Amino acid sequence: MSNKVKIPLKIFAFLVVFYLVCSVVAFLLRDESSAYTRVWMHELFEEKDVKILYCGASHVSHGITPKVADKIWNKSNFSTGSAGQTIQGTYAVLRQAAKIHKLEKVFLELDFAIATKEPVKKRTGFAADYSLAHYIRDPKIKLDFYLSLSSPAYYINSLLPIGKDKHMVLNPDDLIFRYKSFINGDYSNYVYIDKDADYDTKGCLLDRRPVKSGTFSNNFDEGPIPLNKISDDWKETIDKIIAFCKENNIELIMYSMPCSDFYLAEKGNYEEYYNYVKSFCAERGFKYYDFNLAKEKYLRLYDEDFHDDNHLSGLGVYKYTKAMCDYFVGNIPADDMFYDSYAEKLAEQEDRIYGLVVKPTDDRKAVSITPMVNHVNAEAITYDVYAEYDGQRVQLENQSHNNLIALPSGKSGELKIFAYLNGTKTNEVSEHFASF
Numbered sequence: 001m002s003n004k005v006k007i008p009l010k011i012f013a014f015l016v017v018f019y020l021v022c023s024v025v026a027f028l029l030r031d032e033s034s035a036y037t038r039v040w041m042h043e044l045f046e047e048k049d050v051k052i053l054y055c056g057a058s059h060v061s062h063g064i065t066p067k068v069a070d071k072i073w074n075k076s077n078f079s080t081g082s083a084g085q086t087i088q089g090t091y092a093v094l095r096q097a098a099k100i101h102k103l104e105k106v107f108l109e110l111d112f113a114i115a116t117k118e119p120v121k122k123r124t125g126f127a128a129d130y131s132l133a134h135y136i137r138d139p140k141i142k143l144d145f146y147l148s149l150s151s152p153a154y155y156i157n158s159l160l161p162i163g164k165d166k167h168m169v170l171n172p173d174d175l176i177f178r179y180k181s182f183i184n185g186d187y188s189n190y191v192y193i194d195k196d197a198d199y200d201t202k203g204c205l206l207d208r209r210p211v212k213s214g215t216f217s218n219n220f221d222e223g224p225i226p227l228n229k230i231s232d233d234w235k236e237t238i239d240k241i242i243a244f245c246k247e248n249n250i251e252l253i254m255y256s257m258p259c260s261d262f263y264l265a266e267k268g269n270y271e272e273y274y275n276y277v278k279s280f281c282a283e284r285g286f287k288y289y290d291f292n293l294a295k296e297k298y299l300r301l302y303d304e305d306f307h308d309d310n311h312l313s314g315l316g317v318y319k320y321t322k323a324m325c326d327y328f329v330g331n332i333p334a335d336d337m338f339y340d341s342y343a344e345k346l347a348e349q350e351d352r353i354y355g356l357v358v359k360p361t362d363d364r365k366a367v368s369i370t371p372m373v374n375h376v377n378a379e380a381i382t383y384d385v386y387a388e389y390d391g392q393r394v395q396l397e398n399q400s401h402n403n404l405i406a407l408p409s410g411k412s413g414e415l416k417i418f419a420y421l422n423g424t425k426t427n428e429v430s431e432h433f434a435s436f
Helices: 003-029 036-046 066-073 087-100 127-133 139-148 152-159 172-184 232-247 261-267 270-283 314-329 342-348
Strands: 052-055 077-079 105-109 197-199 205-207 251-256 288-290 353-360 366-373 381-389 392-400 404-406 412-421 424-434
Touching: 036 077, 036 087, 036 127, 052 087, 066 077, 066 314, 087 127, 087 139, 087 232, 105 232, 127 139, 139 152, 205 314, 232 251, 251 270, 261 270, 261 353, 261 366, 270 288, 270 342, 353 412, 353 424, 366 381, 366 412, 392 404
Parallel strands: 052 077, 052 105, 105 251, 251 288
Antiparallel strands: 197 205, 353 366, 366 404, 381 392, 381 412, 412 424
């Protein structure tokens, strides 16, 4: 055999052996013993005759429980959300699901956090994408997904079993936990283990940490929704989803999950996002269903219906699933479910303080308190403020309108802030502080 033949064969053999070794190492070190995506992707392949699919990111996994939806629709439902799932990931999951099941309806969740992700050519982190891609079985769909989620600079990293963002762990405790799962059967039985959440089957997580009433707070300001960051990648992939559903005779419904009013008040420009997406959908012949605009007589969400400012708790998941499905099967009048605008919804509410944004000043000698409200007059709000540090509790404000609070110099501890609306306590929040 000539060298011209031997050298390419040796290179090929080396690459095959290298890939196999990487695959073994990846399997041994991969952090997936109780990975949520691994569990629901396995279940998607095992489930029989899914007719209704819910697609999106973590709002979907913390939004729809098929246990409730199945009974209302009298058909099999499945939620395919995962944390940080990009629109490219959603398209890949939809394609994979349609290869397994004869889908009738697809609900596509249009979360603004996903819509405003970095465009493909600027992305440098792919942990969520790789977690999802790992469990897609169709080789063409998997390859298409890998090639769609990054610039060519990351193609090798995407295709190799090990690499950046490939969920490798070296912590001995994590590895022992993983190897025990092989022995006790948790791994092969696809058991999901999380001390804070229950798996409600078919892609739904029920968080057991509801927000205590009146305790929404934040110590930073993310700023308004950056509508200028909605990329062509996002729009083009939605167009691919539209075309795919049309080709496969699948009804596509585009909607948004409800977030807390505290979260949307922080953004300050949710109306702009709603109008943008409403127009975007209308241009493509679709109606947009935004459950942030749902009338409270049909869907009233309290603080405890959330486990953080934009994800539902287990309580909220059950409440929301029923309201959403009741609407789409016709149990709620189609022309009465939604307000025409988010502003109209807020105008119809009673006075509310949704929560407090407590931000340190640049010199870290004070904090500013900004109440997130609907139409409350600032003069109606007063505060009691306490600083807890060095084993003592010092009152800084008493029934005060002041929202710039000087901190004890050179101390660190907890701020306890009580907000009153017309003399009635409505909010009680805690934030860590460290002053200079």
